[in-house]
Amino acid sequence: MPEVKVANLSKQFGDNAVLRDISFTIADGEFFTLLGPSGCGKSTTLACIAGLERPTAGSIAVGPATFVDAGTFVPPEGRNLGMVFQSYALWPHMTVAQNLAMPLRIRKVDRRTQDELITEALGKVGLAELKDRYPHQLSGGQQQRVALARALVYSPSVLLLDEPLSNLDAQLREQARAWLKRLQEELGITTVYVTHDQEEALALSDRIAVMSRGDMVQIGTPKEIYETPATAEVAAFVGRCNFLTGTMTGPAEVRLDCTGQTVTVPEGAAPGGRVTVAVRPERLEILPPGRSAPADVNVLTAEVLTSSYIGSRYEYDLRLGDHVIQAETARPGLSGEVTLVVEPDSCLLYPTTDALPEDVAALVRT
Numbered sequence: 001m002p003e004v005k006v007a008n009l010s011k012q013f014g015d016n017a018v019l020r021d022i023s024f025t026i027a028d029g030e031f032f033t034l035l036g037p038s039g040c041g042k043s044t045t046l047a048c049i050a051g052l053e054r055p056t057a058g059s060i061a062v063g064p065a066t067f068v069d070a071g072t073f074v075p076p077e078g079r080n081l082g083m084v085f086q087s088y089a090l091w092p093h094m095t096v097a098q099n100l101a102m103p104l105r106i107r108k109v110d111r112r113t114q115d116e117l118i119t120e121a122l123g124k125v126g127l128a129e130l131k132d133r134y135p136h137q138l139s140g141g142q143q144q145r146v147a148l149a150r151a152l153v154y155s156p157s158v159l160l161l162d163e164p165l166s167n168l169d170a171q172l173r174e175q176a177r178a179w180l181k182r183l184q185e186e187l188g189i190t191t192v193y194v195t196h197d198q199e200e201a202l203a204l205s206d207r208i209a210v211m212s213r214g215d216m217v218q219i220g221t222p223k224e225i226y227e228t229p230a231t232a233e234v235a236a237f238v239g240r241c242n243f244l245t246g247t248m249t250g251p252a253e254v255r256l257d258c259t260g261q262t263v264t265v266p267e268g269a270a271p272g273g274r275v276t277v278a279v280r281p282e283r284l285e286i287l288p289p290g291r292s293a294p295a296d297v298n299v300l301t302a303e304v305l306t307s308s309y310i311g312s313r314y315e316y317d318l319r320l321g322d323h324v325i326q327a328e329t330a331r332p333g334l335s336g337e338v339t340l341v342v343e344p345d346s347c348l349l350y351p352t353t354d355a356l357p358e359d360v361a362a363l364v365r366t
């Protein structure tokens with residue numbers, strides 16, 4: 001399977017710059033996800049790769065084939081890419097087998113080979129028995145598999161998936177996610193996946209590109225994106241985070257606005273500078289009463305406001321000075337004043353969010 005190389009891609013719709021000079025390379029066999037809030041340009045990026053949109057500038061190559069470059073534009077039918085949309089787009093008046101035959105007929109594949117390829121593709125998605133059904137006789141999950149089989153039947157070089165699981169209910173979506181991941185690994189097919197669901201992106205991807213307003217803010221493995229988000233915006237969008245503003249009082253010390261207390265953080269910002277300290281809820285440990293904190297951690301005193309049981313763990317809303325923060329722990333039944341400990345390395349440090357646009361600042365709760 002080839003690699004996908006996108007360089008300096010830009011797209012304008014009238015005055016609206018929807019993609020701004022984005023570049024990324026997807027390795028052979030990689031599951032690569034475009035993740036970001038609604039309107040950030042994920043689907044437009046995918047549509048440019050598919051040939052459904054013509055970029056304003058930039059180049060796109062899959063393996064040795066250049067699809068887009070100055071003076072070059074290969075139409076979608078010349079790209080041999082498999083695409084699945086959120087809506088599945090199955091033809092309702094055709095059976096499953098006829099739906100799968102369509103792309104083969106367009107490619108002038110002979111009848112016998114068509115039958116073989118259809119049986120093989122339906123086998124891959126576990127639906128060989130249902131080839132004579134019409135789409136309305138299938139569940140949502142089965143329709144989604146047919147759409148995938150139709151995208152795989154002509155052995156595309158790359159699979160492009162635009163929110164393919166978002167029409168499924170929560171339980172089915174999780175099953176489909178695991179199944180899709182297994183299938184992609186088995187086939188070893190280079191896959192570009194679009195979603196605004198961060199859990200889905202973390203669970204499925206080899207690498208994730210986080211997009212925001214037409215820019216690619218960070219590209220990394222799920223672990224890198226979650227544990228070392230490049231910006232406060234990425235930290236806010238991928239997983240949950242507490243954000244506390246403050247002022248650097250030393251190379252690795254911040255005085256928090258909410259309590260006036262000084263905490264130790266990783267080195268990184270100039271003394272006197274305004275910063276935002278971001279801490280994931282599960283990185284705030286709540287000490288059992290009577291137990292003293294280790295020497296080299298930050299200790300904060302907070303008051304429990306509410307607790308919620310979320311299955312395997314408890315979520316607590318806590319008042320810290322004049323802020324409300326969240327902690328997640330396995331410990332039930334906490335109330336009143338509690339001692340929180342947080343390791344300096346669990347504090348992510350960002351320039352203060354004052355300069356962020358409104359929509360992003362809303363994500364970053366301070």
Ligand SMILES: Nc1ncnc2c1ncn2[C@@H]1O[C@H](COP(=O)(O)OP(=O)(O)OP(=O)(O)O)[C@@H](O)[C@H]1O
Nearest residue numbers: 013016018036037038039040041042043044045196
């Ligand atoms: N054909 C078009 N004409 C004009 N503007 C468009 C067109 N297609 C998309 N846009 C605009 O481009 C921006 C990015 O859209 P895009 O669909 O790529 O976002 P997205 O990240 O996939 O969002 P969503 O998750 O909601 O699908 C949006 O502001 C959208 O309104």
